[in-house]
Amino acid sequence: MNKIVNRRFKISFLDIINIFVIIFLMLPIMVIILYSFSSTSTTVFPLEGFTMKWYKEVLENRLFISALKNSVYVGILVSLISIIIGTLASFALTRYRFKFKNIISTTVLFPMTIPAIILGISLLSFFSYLEIPLSLLTVIISHALFCIPFVILIMNSQLIGFDVSVEEAAMDLGANAIQAFRYVIFPIIRPSLVGVMMITFALSFDEFLITFFVIGRQNTLPIIIWGMLRRGVSPTINVISTLVLVISMTLILIVNRYAKIKTFM
Amino acid sequence: MKKRNKHIYLLSPLYIYLILFFFAPIFILFIYSFWLKSSSGFIHTFTLQNYIKIFSNPLYLTVIRNSILIGLVTAVICVLASYPVAYAIAFKYKKLQDVILYIILISLFSSYLVRVYAWRIILGRYGLINQILIYLKLIKEPLTFFLYSPTSVIITLVFILIPFTILPIYSSLTNISIDLHEAAADLGANKFKTFFKVTLPLSKSGVTSGFIFSFVLATGDYVTPQLVGGTQGLMIGRIISDQFGMAFNWPFGSSLAYFTLFLIVLTVNLFIWIVKILKIGR
Amino acid sequence: MSSENELLIENTYKNFGNVSAVKNFNLKVEDNEFVTLLGPSGCGKTTLLRIIAGFEIPDSGDVLLNGKSIVNIPPYKRPLNMVFQRYALFPHMTVYENIAFSQFLKKKPKEEIKNKVKKMLELVQLEGFEKRKPDQLSGGQCQRVALVRALINEPKVLLLDEPLGALDLKIRKDMQIEIKNIQERLKMTFIYVTHDQEEAMVMSDRIVLMRNGEIIQIGKPKEIYNYPNSIFSAKFIGENNILDGEVLEIKNDHLVIDINGLNILTNKTSNVKIRDKVFLAIRPEKIKRIYTIENKSFDNHIVGKIEKIVFFGSTIKYYVSISEEIFLVIEEKVAEENNKHVKGNNIGDEVNLRFSKEDVDIFLK
Ligand SMILES: Nc1ncnc2c1ncn2[C@@H]1O[C@H](COP(=O)(O)OP(=O)(O)O)[C@@H](O)[C@H]1O
Numbered sequence: 020m021n022k023i024v025n026r027r028f029k030i031s032f033l034d035i036i037n038i039f040v041i042i043f044l045m046l047p048i049m050v051i052i053l054y055s056f057s058s059t060s061t062t063v064f065p066l067e068g069f070t071m072k073w074y075k076e077v078l079e080n081r082l083f084i085s086a087l088k089n090s091v092y093v094g095i096l097v098s099l100i101s102i103i104i105g106t107l108a109s110f111a112l113t114r115y116r117f118k119f120k121n122i123i124s125t126t127v128l129f130p131m132t133i134p135a136i137i138l139g140i141s142l143l144s145f146f147s148y149l150e151i152p153l154s155l156l157t158v159i160i161s162h163a164l165f166c167i168p169f170v171i172l173i174m175n176s177q178l179i180g181f182d183v184s185v186e187e188a189a190m191d192l193g194a195n196a197i198q199a200f201r202y203v204i205f206p207i208i209r210p211s212l213v214g215v216m217m218i219t220f221a222l223s224f225d226e227f228l229i230t231f232f233v234i235g236r237q238n239t240l241p242i243i244i245w246g247m248l249r250r251g252v253s254p255t256i257n258v259i260s261t262l263v264l265v266i267s268m269t270l271i272l273i274v275n276r277y278a279k280i281k282t283f284m
Numbered sequence: 285m286k287k288r289n290k291h292i293y294l295l296s297p298l299y300i301y302l303i304l305f306f307f308a309p310i311f312i313l314f315i316y317s318f319w320l321k322s323s324s325g326f327i328h329t330f331t332l333q334n335y336i337k338i339f340s341n342p343l344y345l346t347v348i349r350n351s352i353l354i355g356l357v358t359a360v361i362c363v364l365a366s367y368p369v370a371y372a373i374a375f376k377y378k379k380l381q382d383v384i385l386y387i388i389l390i391s392l393f394s395s396y397l398v399r400v401y402a403w404r405i406i407l408g409r410y411g412l413i414n415q416i417l418i419y420l421k422l423i424k425e426p427l428t429f430f431l432y433s434p435t436s437v438i439i440t441l442v443f444i445l446i447p448f449t450i451l452p453i454y455s456s457l458t459n460i461s462i463d464l465h466e467a468a469a470d471l472g473a474n475k476f477k478t479f480f481k482v483t484l485p486l487s488k489s490g491v492t493s494g495f496i497f498s499f500v501l502a503t504g505d506y507v508t509p510q511l512v513g514g515t516q517g518l519m520i521g522r523i524i525s526d527q528f529g530m531a532f533n534w535p536f537g538s539s540l541a542y543f544t545l546f547l548i549v550l551t552v553n554l555f556i557w558i559v560k561i562l563k564i565g566r
Numbered sequence: 567m568s569s570e571n572e573l574l575i576e577n578t579y580k581n582f583g584n585v586s587a588v589k590n591f592n593l594k595v596e597d598n599e600f601v602t603l604l605g606p607s608g609c610g611k612t613t614l615l616r617i618i619a620g621f622e623i624p625d626s627g628d629v630l631l632n633g634k635s636i637v638n639i640p641p642y643k644r645p646l647n648m649v650f651q652r653y654a655l656f657p658h659m660t661v662y663e664n665i666a667f668s669q670f671l672k673k674k675p676k677e678e679i680k681n682k683v684k685k686m687l688e689l690v691q692l693e694g695f696e697k698r699k700p701d702q703l704s705g706g707q708c709q710r711v712a713l714v715r716a717l718i719n720e721p722k723v724l725l726l727d728e729p730l731g732a733l734d735l736k737i738r739k740d741m742q743i744e745i746k747n748i749q750e751r752l753k754m755t756f757i758y759v760t761h762d763q764e765e766a767m768v769m770s771d772r773i774v775l776m777r778n779g780e781i782i783q784i785g786k787p788k789e790i791y792n793y794p795n796s797i798f799s800a801k802f803i804g805e806n807n808i809l810d811g812e813v814l815e816i817k818n819d820h821l822v823i824d825i826n827g828l829n830i831l832t833n834k835t836s837n838v839k840i841r842d843k844v845f846l847a848i849r850p851e852k853i854k855r856i857y858t859i860e861n862k863s864f865d866n867h868i869v870g871k872i873e874k875i876v877f878f879g880s881t882i883k884y885y886v887s888i889s890e891e892i893f894l895v896i897e898e899k900v901a902e903e904n905n906k907h908v909k910g911n912n913i914g915d916e917v918n919l920r921f922s923k924e925d926v927d928i929f930l931k
């Protein structure tokens with residue numbers, strides 16, 4: 020009996036490492052959120068005063084609002100494009116056997132594994148070579164490029180567990196390919212699609228480095244955050260950062276609601 | 285028959301997209317690396333001059349070497365620190381599993397730029413660590429050893445990238461069934477033996493991909509060195525990007541990018557080869 | 567249902583890479599017939615069923631329904647339905663929606679669908695389960711839903727792929743009877759797949775015994791049981807004592823087979839020569855014990871020792887060793903008299919066994 024109790028309350032070396040890692044994962048996020056309410060314009064310890072004035076300032080800032088709009092616009096289109104292309108490809112990769120399948124399934128992951136800076140300058144060179152003007156469109160194209168592999172990875176893990184005989188049962192009962200998709204496959208994979216949509220949106224929403232190279236005159240949120248960081252510390256950075264964090268966290272919450280996060284890994 | 289080729293229809297949007305916006309761009313970048321810069325634009329020629337230039341100025345080689353070293357150290361620390369975490373989530377914390385995974389995911393998906401910036405607030409000369417230490421009267425003058433140096437870059441990169449190593453290791457560990465552990469224990473292996481003979485070899489794939497992920501991302505990082513690295517922490521990303529910005533020497537930037545990419549791929553393959561010949565656990 | 571409702575499978579072949587899943591398959595299934603495809607796992611039963619349903623296209627050969635080829639008709643247009651190995655219920659639909667699915671696709675009026683589903687639920691005693699989702703049903707209930715989901719479409723032929731494979735023995739036995747009753751009541755053609763020979767014996771009008779994609783034997787359960795055409799049939803259907811021997815003598819009305827020094831007499835068959843290697847098969851229930859040794863002579867009379875006794879309720883099995891290498895299983899009905907009074911019911915006891923030469927099946931190696 021004693022032994023059991025002992026075991027339960029013993030904190031091992033493993034626990035210490037875990038606690039340490041988790042604290043340091045959360046620390047930066049906490050610091051930012053906390054100091055967005057600080058009344059001083061520099062980061063001082065201990066925190067002095069509580070204010071919402073920086074929030075007011077940010078929300079009245081035209082630059083911020085337009086960047087937010089752009090980020091949302093880009094995020095939505097990116098997630099639509101990458102979900103369509105990625106899910107179709109994932110169906111092919113999980114349902115059919117064909118030549119060079121292994122090679123193809125590794126190749127499609129390349130855009131995810133190459134350093135972002137190289138992807139960014141490649142795309143910049145490409146657009147400039149073809150004299151395509153930089154705009155939000157070039158940003159969307161570039162973001163979708165690295166989001167597609169994520170969609171494929173996640174959808175593969177979902178579709179491998181999908182019982183193909185359910186789809187065959189639908190066809191057996193008289194559904195043609197379109198009806199089988201509409202009434203059976205789509206409703207079953209819908210939660211995964213919602214999850215992937217949120218994740219791709221979050222990826223696009225946070226992307227900085229590639230955007231930095233391929234964006235034209237307009238701004239996305241990370242671009243204005245970067246601009247502010249380079250210009251020096253301003254308390255409004257904390258506010259914008261907090262808003263960005265809150266949006267990302269909400270997305271992950273939604274993902275978790277629709278599809279168990281664990282199944283994505 | 286008709287069914288046979290269905291996969292091609294499903295894959296063709298992806299193929300088109302990748303060829304147009306991935307393979308074509310990296311190919312064009314490759315072409316650029318053989319051009320030259322002139323006062324009016326770029327000269328479309330074929331010369332190795334840009335690559336020769338990399339070797340002629342020790343600055344470039346030093347920065348590339350430092351970047352790769354920082355990447356390697358970061359990746360090693362990431363793997364070493366995330367293994368216990370992944371192991372504990374997979375086998376020890378049954379109840380806390382979801383919560384910890386959730387925290388890791390939040391961290392992974394919360395803005396990378398913001399997190400790097402937060403580390404600057406924490407680590408800076410008048411950052412939170414120094415302020416707290418002074419407040420607690422543990423020190424009089426700010427500590428400086430972790431400021432604006434490769435060390436601060438590595439600390440920051442580790443905490444930014446650790447989710448990328450925890451997750452693959454975790455998922456490779458969850459593929460190991462508890463049965464295997466029990467079987468090993470049954471056959472008289474003690475905890476350490478079980479770990480080295482069973483757990484570690486089977487999680488090799490997770491460790492490998494976690495290492496590769498964190499190494500590539502760290503080596504090519506652009507934001508961290510600029511925000512927390514100071515002049516000592518200069519990394520290759522900055523130099524490449526400057527060629528596409530102020531210096532306006534795209535051809536040279538392209539050759540730097542290709543040379544760095546070559547070294548990264550080489551290092552990754554070297555790592556895979558080492559893992560193979562080590563034959564961990566056999 | 568029309569009476570000329572007949573399914574014909576002709577010279578059908580199907581390969582996967584270099585695996586030949588179905589080979590030279592010829593089968594005619596009559597109207598209202600319950601035909602079972604029986605064979606070990608991997609012998610091509612599912613593949614054949616999928617060819618009939620339209621999910622696989624045969625490499626060569628033809629499938630005809632009422633004389634018309636259906637191989638080029640896509641599955642959703644074939645007037646056949648299938649009950650899948652693992653139910654394959656639609657997880658996001660209720661029981662009602664699952665069953666109504668085919669009728670909904672056919673755009674039948676709502677009232678009609680409702681009545682039909684109701685009838686179907688009655689057929690399998692699932693009234694009141696309409697609103698449940700598949701994950702709220704037991705395995706047996708899922709199977710019933712899968713069955714009526716296919717039946718509601720009034721298929722010309724119903725294909726069932728090991729529908730009871732995932733169920734407990736007890737539910738399985740009940741469902742065997744239930745499915746058979748439904749088939750007889752609705753007067754439909756069923757093609758049923760199983761690897762369980764007992765299930766096949768209980769349910770089928772005819773059994774198609776398969777191995778490696780080929781038909782080994784077709785016949786009524788009793789025929790295959792009593793007259794196996796090959797050592798494979800003899801082993802696969804029912805229990806059998808298989809002995810490995812050599813032809814020693816060919817007499818006028820019988821053969822003498824040498825089994826490791828033990829001689830066994832069998833009926834004469836035309837195609838054996840002296841020294842031929844053969845297998846013998848003797849059903850356990852055909853071997854009788856002799857309690858009082860009179861002067862009667864039997865075709866085969868063997869002495870052995872009881873090694874093990876297993877009680878099955880209505881029957882009892884004795885595992886008897888004849889020599890170092892030869893073992894026989896014998897099966898007896900449990901009857902009071904040979905339970906108590908007669909000696910020879912304990913492990914280690916010596917027993918005298920007899921069987922006639924007609925009861926020995928002989929197969930060339
Ligand atoms: N889609 C497929 N691809 C490759 N081989 C297959 C496929 N389907 C079945 N096979 C092979 O064909 C043979 C027959 O399989 P199957 O019809 O499923 O047998 P059964 O249902 O009798 O167990 C097996 O060797 C199996 O491995």
Ligand SMILES: [Mg+2]
Nearest residue numbers: 608611612613
């Ligand atoms: Mg099968």
